[in-house]
Each structure stands twice: as C-alpha cells, then as structure tokens.
Amino acid sequence: MKSRLLFWVLRVSLVLMPLVASTSHASSTILVFGDSLSAAYGLQTEQGWPTLLAQRLKTERLPYQVVNASVSGETTAGGLTRLNQALQQHKPTIMILALGANDGLRGLPVDAMQQNLSSMLTLAKQQKVTVLLVGMKIPPNYGPQYTQAFQQTFSSLAQQFKINLVPFLLENVAGNPALNQDDGIHPTAQAQPIVLENIWPQLKKLLKAY
Template structure:
C-alpha cells in the first residue's frame, strides 16, 4: 500500500510540474508610441509581431500591450502599479524614456522613474527587460550621452537585460520613417523585433 501511495504521489507531482511548465507566461509591455502602433495599421507593430513569433515557435505566452502614445517615464510609473495588479505579469518590458528625452527633461528624473518601475515589477516577482533609446545629436553631446548611458546604468544595477537601442538599423534610414521623421513605418518593425528578440527570448523560454 505504501508503495502505491508513493507512486500516486510521484505521478501527481509530475503532472503538477508539467502543468506549471506549460502554463503560458504573461508579458506586459509598457511603452510609448513606438510600441503603441502609432500611425501604422493595427497588428503590424513590433509587439504584435512578437506575439506572432511566439505562436510560430510554440512558446506559450500572453502579450498585454499597455503602451500609450506620448507616454513618459513618470506616466508609466504612475500607471504601473495598477497594471501589475490587474495582469500579474511574469515578464515586464519597459520601453519608455524617448518622450522624456525629446522634451529635454532631466535625465536623473527619467532614471529615477525607470528604477522605481523595475523595483515595482521585481517586487511582484516579474522579470524586467529594458528597451533603450538614443536622442538626436542636436540635443547636445552631454545630454545625448547621459541619456543613452542611463539605460545601461539601470540595467546593470537592477540586473535587468537591456536592448541598448531599439531603433538600431532603423534610425539611420529616413525611408523607414513616417512623415514626422519620428515614428517608424510598419516596414521598420520587423527590424525592431530583431533588435529586441535576443534579449527577450531567454526570459520567455526559462
């Protein structure tokens, strides 16, 4: 009888482990217009392409895109607690800071907001990935370098993976931008996804 009970217990534990392993992860993307499909057809932005890629590769994950056009780091910081409570994500992708930079807001302020958001997510046992950005050179060398390096500092200090520059391979190609020269066309979003995937994949496959 004891042997049978042990076997039943083992099988139950095995089934529970298999269920936990196959349970889809929830991925929360908190970003600005670059993630909110501004000016392009719905379903053609990098977040939608990420969801499609996960399905093709049979990686169980649910994507929640909570990105808002015009969002700043303080806006994300304000919204994040409710988003964490509502969606209980396993992974949080923070794609914020570009609007802080474009408005010339203090880098220290944006850095503080990013650190606070990473801390909030980690306290809820979520893994965090940061998506970095560069500012155009007309903002001055001191500001642009400080802004760019901010993401690396937060990444290292919080042990969060970082995509250094989400527009790598896009920013230097004017033909890939809408008329405002700020927002990429749909044709650029597969390139953006290729920049993000190498850092994102290890998180979702764990």
C-alpha cells in the same frame, strides 16, 4: 441606442484582450509597457512589433501571450503613475519596459527619468516580474552632455538591477527615411520586423519553452 452601446462595450473589450492567446497550453503574460514607438503609432495594431512578437511566440510554440499597455506620448513619469495598476491587472511574468523617448525629446532632466525608471524596476522586482529594459538614443542636437547622460541611463540601470538590456530600440531604423513615417520619428510598418529583431535576442533568453 442599445446597438451603439453594445458596439462600444465590445470595442473596449477587444482593446483589453491579449494580442495572441495560447489555446492549447496555460500561458504566461509578457507586458509591453512603452510609448508610441511600441503602440503602433500611425499604423494598424496588427502591424506593430508587439503583435509581430505575439505571432512569433505562437509560431515557436512558446507559452506566452502578449499584452500591449503602451500609450502614445507617455513619459517615464506617466508610466510610473500607471505601472502598479497594469501589473496588478495583467500579472505578467515578463515586462518589456520601453519608456524614455518622450523624456528625451522634451529635454526633461535625465536624473528624473532615471529615478522614474528605477522606481518602475523596483516595483516590478517587488512583484517578481522579470524585466527586459529597452534603451533609447536621442539626436545629437540636444548636446553631447545631455545625449550621453541620457543613453548611459539605461545601461547603468541594467547593471544596477542585473537585468537584460536592449541597447537601442530603433537600431538600423532611426535616421533611415525609408523606414520612418513622415514625422521622421515613428517607424513604418516595414520597420516593425527590424524593431522586433532588436528585441528578440535579449527577450529570448528570458523565455521558457513548453
């Protein structure tokens, strides 16, 4: 019984640990705050783009560790309810905010999504956290009015808050059967480096070297 309890304690502890921690220098934290597209859904944790990001930062000797607080199925409303606790717990210097895909897939009101994202950006700003906003697109079968309003939300918020924007997380991945799992939504392991490359140019502008 004691051994089983110890196993679960260790398992929980490992989940809460940073993906990669710098050992030779004091490091700042990058918080990845997204949904299943950032939570390595259907993959091993080490295959996901947040882990690949942590590995790149270590290779380039950049003073950051990555904490992935993404939750599969998360909407912007759900993210808003848990963001303050995540910021207080991890005290990030930078947050990669990658929510909204599930709002779109469920056809939730764009105005509500925009307000939730705006509230999260305001909270991050109040706590002096630099945000990289990650945009999403949804299939055209939701109708041109909805899909256009959905996509424009991210660029409008980036302009309003004067923050960096990744226009589309799944650029060069979405719609390619060879790079998506059987559900046609979640990227394969082979697609994760491409996803990282979509994020890296904008993120790199926010990073400071040793």
